Amino acid sequence: MSEILTATGVDLSYGSQLAVRDAHLSVSAGEVVAITGQSGSGKSSLLYCLAGVLPVTRGQVRFEGRTLGDLSDDEISTLRRERFGFVFQYGELLPELTVEENTALPLRLAGQRKRPALAAAGEVLERLGLGDLRERRPAQVSGGQSQRVAVARSLVHRPAVVFADEPTGSLDSANADAVLKEFLDLARSQGTAVILVTHDHAIAAQADTHYTMSDGVLGPRGAR
Numbered sequence: 338m339s340e341i342l343t344a345t346g347v348d349l350s351y352g353s354q355l356a357v358r359d360a361h362l363s364v365s366a367g368e369v370v371a372i373t374g375q376s377g378s379g380k381s382s383l384l385y386c387l388a389g390v391l392p393v394t395r396g397q398v399r400f401e402g403r404t405l406g407d408l409s410d411d412e413i414s415t416l417r418r419e420r421f422g423f424v425f426q427y428g429e430l431l432p433e434l435t436v437e438e439n440t441a442l443p444l445r446l447a448g449q450r451k452r453p454a455l456a457a458a459g460e461v462l463e464r465l466g467l468g469d470l471r472e473r474r475p476a477q478v479s480g481g482q483s484q485r486v487a488v489a490r491s492l493v494h495r496p497a498v499v500f501a502d503e504p505t506g507s508l509d510s511a512n513a514d515a516v517l518k519e520f521l522d523l524a525r526s527q528g529t530a531v532i533l534v535t536h537d538h539a540i541a542a543q544a545d546t547h548y549t550m551s552d553g554v555l556g557p558r559g560a561r
């Protein structure tokens with residue numbers, strides 16, 4: 338498999354605090370990578386560096402051979418909008434938009450017209466078993482359903498990489514498993530690489546590759 342995202346010697350500091358230390362990681366197209374570790378170990382911080390949300394303090398992140406640190410703000414924004422998908426750690430659907438409109442957001446931001454964007458959103462929602470909820474607003478769906486909508490939105494524009502920070506965080510284990518399975522099926526059928534942060538070892542066990550993070554240090558790569 339070809340590598341699409343690599344991190345080499347990445348540090349991330351918040352002021353004097355080093356949250357990520359000398360991280361090395363490589364991800365191939367279609368690969369599912371899980372990162373586990375205790376609260377505060379630096380998982381979200383690393384994910385933000387990999388996704389170009391935070392600039393690294395030291396080292397390099399390369400996506401398809403381009404070093405993120407060499408790109409302009411505009412180039413990074415375009416990359417994030419068009420090639421990356423995100424499922425954030427905390428709830429993030431826009432309350433005034435319907436489920437369908439929330440899901441279509443990445444396509445709308447990329448300039449797609451409303452009708453085809455909503456149609457594509459409807460298809461992904463259908464595949465995730467959420468077709469009946471299209472017209473509802475986030476306040477009118479359950480916590481698990483809104484997490485699945487966030488998953489749908491992260492995949493709707495067929496990104497190269499999805500960064501998912503605790504995508505099943507607020508679910509019981511049966512629901513978490515079901516959501517993850519749907520997520521991975523859809524990602525795999527699109528050839529998307531997924532970098533998944535989780536506290537849940539049962540979830541991590543479903544990934545192709547597993548890294549453990551402890552006190553800012555990413556452990557060696559382990560295959561399943």
Ligand SMILES: Nc1ncnc2c1ncn2[C@@H]1O[C@H](COP(=O)(O)OP(=O)(O)OP(=O)(O)O)[C@@H](O)[C@H]1O
Pocket residue numbers: 351354356374375376377378379380381382383426
């Ligand atoms: N904006 C910030 N400013 C200063 N310190 C921060 C900031 N964000 C995170 N930290 C610190 O950096 C370290 C790593 O935080 P991070 O959020 O990456 O951990 P995490 O592994 O994602 O934890 P959790 O599992 O609780 O989400 C922690 O010590 C945290 O307190």
Ligand SMILES: [Mg+2]
Pocket residue numbers: 380381382426502
């Ligand atoms: Mg976190």
